[in-house]
Each structure stands twice: as C-alpha cells, then as structure tokens.
Amino acid sequence: MDMLTVEDINVYYGAIHAIKGISLSVAKGGITTLIGSNGAGKSTTLHTISGLLKPKTGKITFEGQDITGKPAHKIVGMGLSQVPEGRHVFANMTVMENLDLGAYLRTDKEEINKDLTDVFTKFPRLLERKDQIAGTLSGGEQQMLAMGRALMSRPRLMLLDEPSMGLAPLLVQEIFNIIKEINDSGTTVLLVEQNARMALSIADKAYVLETGNITLEGTGKELLNSEAVQKAYLGG
Amino acid sequence: MESGFLHQLVQQLINGISLGSIYALIALGYTMIYGILKLINFAHGDIYMLGAYIGFVCTSILKLSFLPALIVSMIGAALAGMVIERVAYRPMRNAPRIAILITAIGVSFFLENVMILFASPQPRTFPAVFTATVYHVGAWVVNSQQIVILVSALVLMVALTYIVNQTRAGKAMRAVSFDADAARLMGIDIDSTISMTFALGSALAAAGGVLVGIYYNSIDPLMGMVPGIKAFVAAVLGGIGIIPGAMLGGIILGVVEALVSGFISSTFRDAAAFAILIIILLFKPQGLMGKNIREKV
Ligand SMILES: Nc1ncnc2c1ncn2[C@@H]1O[C@H](COP(=O)(O)OP(=O)(O)O)[C@@H](O)[C@H]1O
Ligand SMILES: [Mg+2]
Numbered sequence: 373m374d375m376l377t378v379e380d381i382n383v384y385y386g387a388i389h390a391i392k393g394i395s396l397s398v399a400k401g402g403i404t405t406l407i408g409s410n411g412a413g414k415s416t417t418l419h420t421i422s423g424l425l426k427p428k429t430g431k432i433t434f435e436g437q438d439i440t441g442k443p444a445h446k447i448v449g450m451g452l453s454q455v456p457e458g459r460h461v462f463a464n465m466t467v468m469e470n471l472d473l474g475a476y477l478r479t480d481k482e483e484i485n486k487d488l489t490d491v492f493t494k495f496p497r498l499l500e501r502k503d504q505i506a507g508t509l510s511g512g513e514q515q516m517l518a519m520g521r522a523l524m525s526r527p528r529l530m531l532l533d534e535p536s537m538g539l540a541p542l543l544v545q546e547i548f549n550i551i552k553e554i555n556d557s558g559t560t561v562l563l564v565e566q567n568a569r570m571a572l573s574i575a576d577k578a579y580v581l582e583t584g585n586i587t588l589e590g591t592g593k594e595l596l597n598s599e600a601v602q603k604a605y606l607g608g
Numbered sequence: 609m610e611s612g613f614l615h616q617l618v619q620q621l622i623n624g625i626s627l628g629s630i631y632a633l634i635a636l637g638y639t640m641i642y643g644i645l646k647l648i649n650f651a652h653g654d655i656y657m658l659g660a661y662i663g664f665v666c667t668s669i670l671k672l673s674f675l676p677a678l679i680v681s682m683i684g685a686a687l688a689g690m691v692i693e694r695v696a697y698r699p700m701r702n703a704p705r706i707a708i709l710i711t712a713i714g715v716s717f718f719l720e721n722v723m724i725l726f727a728s729p730q731p732r733t734f735p736a737v738f739t740a741t742v743y744h745v746g747a748w749v750v751n752s753q754q755i756v757i758l759v760s761a762l763v764l765m766v767a768l769t770y771i772v773n774q775t776r777a778g779k780a781m782r783a784v785s786f787d788a789d790a791a792r793l794m795g796i797d798i799d800s801t802i803s804m805t806f807a808l809g810s811a812l813a814a815a816g817g818v819l820v821g822i823y824y825n826s827i828d829p830l831m832g833m834v835p836g837i838k839a840f841v842a843a844v845l846g847g848i849g850i851i852p853g854a855m856l857g858g859i860i861l862g863v864v865e866a867l868v869s870g871f872i873s874s875t876f877r878d879a880a881a882f883a884i885l886i887i888i889l890l891f892k893p894q895g896l897m898g899k900n901i902r903e904k905v
Contacts (some may be wrong), residue, residue: 422793423792424789424792424793443792443797444789444792444793445792445794445795445796445797445798448792448793448794448795449795453793456789456790456793460787460789460790460793461790462782462783462786462787462790463786464786465782465783465786469779472779473779473783473791473794473796474794476776476779476780476794476795476796477794477795521794522793525794525795
C-alpha cells in the first residue's frame, strides 16, 4: 500500500521551474530513496511534501488524505516529519530543548517520555549531552539530534534529506544503521541522498532525479546494477 | 563636598534606573519583533503612546485605579499590535526589506495622526494615580512613582523571561526567531507565533507608556517619537534580538542620561543616547550581549 503519493507536481521558485511534473510513491513500511546530483531538486521535492513549499500544480496524498498546499505545521501533526538538509538544529538551545520542540504538537506526557527514552537509547551521545547547547555539538551529533528531534513527533513517515552530508565514513555507516533501525521499528522512510551507493543498498524502491525530472526508477538493487546509474552516480 | 558628590551620584543612579526601566520595557518589544521578523518596527514608539492614552482614558474618565488601568492598557495595546501585524506587516512578509521598513514608518505616521485627530494634538494631564509621597532613605530621595515604575518594570521583565524561557509559546517564539523553516517542521504555526510576539511586545510598550504618564503627568500624540528612538538605541546597545540585552541596554541608557543631566547638563541628555549608539556601532556593533557570529550550521 502506498503511504505517500506525489502526482505530477510542478514547483517554482519565482520564475525558476525547479520540479517539472514528477510523480513518485512511497510504500508503507519500506525505505524509498530519491537520488540525484546537487541541484537536481531533491530538497525542493521534500520541502513540497512537507508543506514548506506549495506546488503550482499536482497532488500530494498522505495516508489517503490530500495534503497539497496544506501548511507545514499541520502536516507534521498528521504524522509526517522531516530531517532537513544541513540538520537545522536550534543551535542556541540545549539538546533537551531541541528534543522538546520535536514533540511540540504532542500532549501525551507519558508517551513523550517513552519516545525520549527511545531516542536516548538510539543515540546515547545525546543523553550524555542533553544539557549542552546544540551549537556546540559535532556535525555527526547534530545529525543525530535532528533525527532524534524528528522522531519525537512520532512520525509514521520520516523524510531524511542528505543525512550523511559532511560526515566521516564511520559516522555515515552509523547513521545508515540507525535509519534501518528506525525503519525496522515501523517508521516508513523517504531518504534523499547524494551518497547513492549507501542509499540504494538499503532502499526497497528508488528514484533518480535529474534537473527536476525523474529519469529512472526501480528497486534499490535494480538501480545499483543499472549501467546508467553506475556511470552517473557510482563512479563507474 | 566629597560626600556631596557621592550623594549626587547615588541620587542620579536612582533616577536613571527608573527612567531606564521604562526604556527597557519599550526596548524589549523592539528586540523581540526584530528577533522574529528582522523588522525594525518604527511604529513601536507609537504603540507606547497608544498605551499611555488608553491608560489616560482608564484613569481619568473611567476612574480606574493604577493596576486595572495598566492591565487594560496592556491588553488594548496587545490587540492593536496584533491587528497592525495582521493588516500591515503580514501581507509584506516576503516583500523586500526596504518596503517593509517604509510600511512601518507609514504605520507610525498613521497612529500619530489618528491620535491627533481623535484626541487633539494638545498634551493631556495624566491624573495622579498615586499621592506623590517622597521617601527619604538616608540622605536620598525616592518618590513613590519611582518605586511603582521600578517594581512594575521588574515584575513585567521577570514575567516575560518566564514566558520566553519556560512556556510552550515562548519556546515557539525562540524557535521561530532562530530558524523559521525548522520551526515549521516542528509543527509550530509561525503566523500565530509572530502575532503572539507583537502582542507581548506591544503590551510591554503600553506598560511603559502608562508608567511614563504617571511619572511626567503629561502625554501627547507625538510622545512616542523620542523614547521610541531611544529604546531602539537601548535594544541595539544590548544586542538587537537578545532579550536580556534589551533590559541591560535600557537601564544603561537611563543611567547614562541621568548622570549626564545631573553632572553636566540636561541639554546633553539626548546627545548622550546617540553618542552611545555611535560608540557601540563602532566598537561592538553586535551589542553588549551579542555574539560575534551567530551560530548557524
Ligand atoms: N530558495 C531558492 N530560490 C531559488 N532557487 C532555488 C532555491 N532553492 C533551490 N533553488 C534551485 O532549485 C533547484 C533545485 O534545488 P534543490 O532542490 O535544493 O536541489 P538538491 O536538493 O537536489 O540539491 C536548483 O537549481 C536550485 O538552484
Ligand atoms: Mg538538497
């Protein structure tokens, strides 16, 4: 069953036509990935799904409900949260305050505490640093915080925008393990990456985005073995 | 006359802190609104004037006592602030910075002239809501108005600090100020958060207006211009966008002005405020409590 469907959306920045009629779907329970080079329109796509941008035309459906053009803060409440590119943690607040903000829309205190314990189990380093100002964390720790913060809204669908960006290989592996873990515990994932090899290797379904168009789609395995993808994104 | 100097110094400090706490109340609104919208709200001084007039109506016509008048004035100004944001600034949210600035100046002229139209340009005498008791503490003189001003300003600043740091709405305000898109991804409605910021900032300015009415007994439709600019100086002095900075900046400005009027001449009082602005812009443009670079990843 498709949890999210994007049908023929067109997104503009003023006169710039950034997304040119793309369609994609995210199956419930799986990991779907969207790969493509810098400037292809990956972040724009995620922003449009999250409601930060409005598509000029097209339709976005989440769990059967039309969410096209709905404001971002309402979409979060429906169970769809995003870990933005570049982390965007609240660098002037503590780790704990960041996590609290992740649960901003929730009132179920007990369940929030349960999720907080879960986040600290997944990311023990956040527990060690919970009273530290987020701006003083390392890049990897900030990525963990951004992911933990998104988990605090207890999303059923999580969008991740280049979580491995700027991280050392060991950390990249760790982040990908955690993404798999999050997915195993029942959260559907839509993962945007430039690190195509890693992304395709964990994805059930994959799309290739080039200058605002989807040029290829298939299972993660199919795209890993596709000649076109190997040439363009896997260095040979 | 050794002790004469010390005596005079302490006396001017008392005067300066009372005046400064009013600047601080106004500066808080500037800094909060700047923090969230990056807008210098030129109409803020006029909200302070509006607050003073509401306080005047409450005390002289409705015969309310100080506290109810203060509260009504704060609520009235909060509503006015929200309406101004909704009608004048929100449609300009994505407009170029200069256009929004000009809008703010327009709102300022609008408020001043509407008040001139309805209340006449003549100054009004603010009724004495307190019998002006003068207390002698040792050799120093403190009057009851100064105590009321200080206590009110202090209570309001403590309340604001609590709201901003501890409440859900306050956290939303801080989040939107730091990174609006990230805040939206947390589920924060930025429109209502901005509205709330205008309400709080305007309420504090109105409190300042009522307190000034009590202190100087006189209000007029243009009374917001100079204190508005000075409070802006105070906000920049403390570090614009930084709430404790506005409090510190306000108090420093008030004290400097009092010392200049007490020891040099009150003619130089206003010049002192602008000298401070120039010095701060030259040597620490980010303000006393501002960080050198904003941490941003
Ligand atoms: N705020 C913006 N204003 C104008 N153009 C933008 C903006 N953000 C992105 N773009 C343009 O839209 C296209 C897609 O960008 P983006 O979605 O960020 O790509 P990706 O995430 O795949 O690197 C690029 O050509 C980029 O220059
Ligand atoms: Mg991107």
